[in-house]
Amino acid sequence: QVRLVESGGRVVQTGGSLRLSCAASGRTFSNYAMGWFRQAPGKEREFVAAHSWSTFTTVYADSVKGRFTISRDIAKNTVYLQMNSLKPEETAVYYCNAALTIATITRRESPYWGQGTQVTVSS
Numbered sequence: 001q002v003r004l005v006e007s008g009g010r011v012v013q014t015g016g017s018l019r020l021s022c023a024a025s026g027r028t029f030s031n032y033a034m035g036w037f038r039q040a041p042g043k044e045r046e047f048v049a050a051h052s053w054s055t056f057t058t059v060y061a062d063s064v065k066g067r068f069t070i071s072r073d074i075a076k077n078t079v080y081l082q083m084n085s086l087k088p089e090e091t092a093v094y095y096c097n098a099a100l101t102i103a104t105i106t107r108r109e110s111p112y113w114g115q116g117t118q119v120t121v122s123s
Contacts, residue, residue, distance in 0.1 A: 009117030022096030034079040035105040038092035
């Protein structure tokens with residue numbers, strides 16, 4: 001059984017930084033693509049970033065390019081999302097996702113989701 005557990009969410013001021021973590025277990029994820037989504041109250045879940053360590057491909061939503069960085073510690077089976085210059089409109093629950101390909105992640109076709117971690121950016 002695949003399990004993804006996010007952590008690191010908290011209240012941060014506008015312009016601040018935060019690093020989210022997603023610990024994966026249940027299978028070997030070294031060849032998986034891992035990604036992050038976020039969902040604000042009353043809004044649809046939106047794609048944030050994803051990376052494939054088998055094809056060395058990284059994709060970011062336009063809104064976070066240059067400010068967010070996705071990375072991974074294969075030994076710990078953990079993926080991170082470093083978020084800088086945070087904005088109040090980025091207040092949301094952030095979710096981790098895993099799939100065999102980035103395309104599966106961006107199409108939201110993977111069933112592997114974490115429970116989410118709340119990020120609140122105060123103005």
